[in-house]
Amino acid sequence: MRHRTAVLAGAVGLSLGFVGIAFTQAGDWGAYQVGDKRSGYTYAQPETQAMQDDDFENPAFLLVDLAAEQWSIPDGELDKACADCHGDVENLAGVGATYPVYHEGWGKMINVEQRINECRTENMQAEPLKYDSKGLLGMTALVKLQSRGMPMNVAIDGPAAPFYEKGKEFYFERRGQLDLACANCHEDHAGEQLRANRLSQGQPNGFPTYRLKWQNMGSLHRRIKGCNRQVRAEPYKSGSDEYVNLELFISHRANGLPVETPSVRN
Amino acid sequence: MAVVGPASAESLVTYTIVDDFSIPESLTGAPGDPVKGREVAINRRLGNCLACHVMPIPEQPFHGETGPDLDGVADRYTEGELRLRVVDSKSINPYTMMPAFYRVEGFHRVMERFAGKPILTAQEVEDVVAYLMTLKEE
Numbered sequence: 001m002r003h004r005t006a007v008l009a010g011a012v013g014l015s016l017g018f019v020g021i022a023f024t025q026a027g028d029w030g031a032y033q034v035g036d037k038r039s040g041y042t043y044a045q046p047e048t049q050a051m052q053d054d055d056f057e058n059p060a061f062l063l064v065d066l067a068a069e070q071w072s073i074p075d076g077e078l079d080k081a082c083a084d085c086h087g088d089v090e091n092l093a094g095v096g097a098t099y100p101v102y103h104e105g106w107g108k109m110i111n112v113e114q115r116i117n118e119c120r121t122e123n124m125q126a127e128p129l130k131y132d133s134k135g136l137l138g139m140t141a142l143v144k145l146q147s148r149g150m151p152m153n154v155a156i157d158g159p160a161a162p163f164y165e166k167g168k169e170f171y172f173e174r175r176g177q178l179d180l181a182c183a184n185c186h187e188d189h190a191g192e193q194l195r196a197n198r199l200s201q202g203q204p205n206g207f208p209t210y211r212l213k214w215q216n217m218g219s220l221h222r223r224i225k226g227c228n229r230q231v232r233a234e235p236y237k238s239g240s241d242e243y244v245n246l247e248l249f250i251s252h253r254a255n256g257l258p259v260e261t262p263s264v265r266n
Numbered sequence: 267m268a269v270v271g272p273a274s275a276e277s278l279v280t281y282t283i284v285d286d287f288s289i290p291e292s293l294t295g296a297p298g299d300p301v302k303g304r305e306v307a308i309n310r311r312l313g314n315c316l317a318c319h320v321m322p323i324p325e326q327p328f329h330g331e332t333g334p335d336l337d338g339v340a341d342r343y344t345e346g347e348l349r350l351r352v353v354d355s356k357s358i359n360p361y362t363m364m365p366a367f368y369r370v371e372g373f374h375r376v377m378e379r380f381a382g383k384p385i386l387t388a389q390e391v392e393d394v395v396a397y398l399m400t401l402k403e404e
Binding site for chain 2: 173174175176177178179180184185188189192193194195196199228229232233234
């Protein structure tokens with residue numbers, strides 16, 4: 001059901017030895033850098049990287065393991081489990097790397113969290129899981145874990161195009177009393193020190209992530225809320241159209257970087 | 267010369283920008299306190315200048331690097347020029363990352379508890395300016 005391996009090593013066809021060497025050389029981040037794109041992993045402390053490198057050290061797997069059990073347990077009025085339709089969760093390999101995607105029925109984008117809940121309410125007639133609940137975080141991470149090591153591959157053409165534009169607008173729009181856009185930090189100043197924190201490119205390819213500051217797992221939307229609050233801007237709700245569109249923009253921006261879910265970040 | 271008034275915020279004092287580049291007169295009508303200004307620059311809830319700038323404040327372990335080093339800044343700018351940069355740096359460069367520390371309008375989705383309030387009071391602005399004016403290279 002799950003594969004506890006050295007992250008990325010097998011999946012991207014690099015030998016473990018090569019990866020190990022790559023990380024000791026400044027500026028060469030192996031699979032974690034693609035062109036100018038750098039995963040948050042490359043900005044993390046070595047101890048944090050080590051936690052991510054070993055699935056048995058990565059605390060996110062507590063929730064992923066629970067979700068893996070849940071996968072086969074029937075729930076809801078129809079008494080169906082995820083496995084009844086999808087079979088082995090490994091059948092979802094590659095799927096997580098493409099989200100958010102356009103949802104015909106909704107007429108807008110849907111992310112993995114929302115797809116899981118749609119499955120629950122529509123196909124299982126079960127209660128939806130709360131956005132940042134352990135259940136939804138774990139299941140989202142389990143689904144994305146099946147794509148770990150595969151390049152992010154999010155489409156923005158066709159019906160997704162206008163939503164991508166909205167996400168892009170959000171990304172470059174200044175907000176809050178500090179009057180900062182996402183781009184001010186994560187485009188223009190990535191890699192630089194912001195007092196005690198090093199600014200990353202804000203890449204989403206490792207979410208949901210285990211964040212040391214939270215001492216828990218959290219969603220991408222929770223992380224964005226934190227950023228919004230730091231610039232003293234009113235955040236949106238997790239799962240809001242605004243954040244899903246932003247997720248689309250930054251996920252496409254991450255195209256080519258490997259899925260790292262569940263990553264460990266500080 | 268342009269006079270900027272507190273259109274909807276009663277608490278902001280009016281100031282005058284000279285030559286698009288300087289606010290020569292103190293917002294409070296009195297000189298600031300450089301010792302307090304240094305504290306404001308360190309305080310994460312107030313100026314938090316160290317978030318972005320390296321400053322000659324050695325007891326603080328982490329200094330940001332997104333903005334210019336402020337050591338010697340008083341040699342490079344006049345007091346009035348520094349005041350405008352603290353009050354509303356975007357009036358000089360609209361693309362700057364630096365927040366306007368004494369402005370309450372033209373913002374998007376400000377958190378409710380900060381809405382209509384400047385980041386710093388007029389007194390705190392003056393204290394910071396007074397502190398910055400001490401940053402001369404020997």
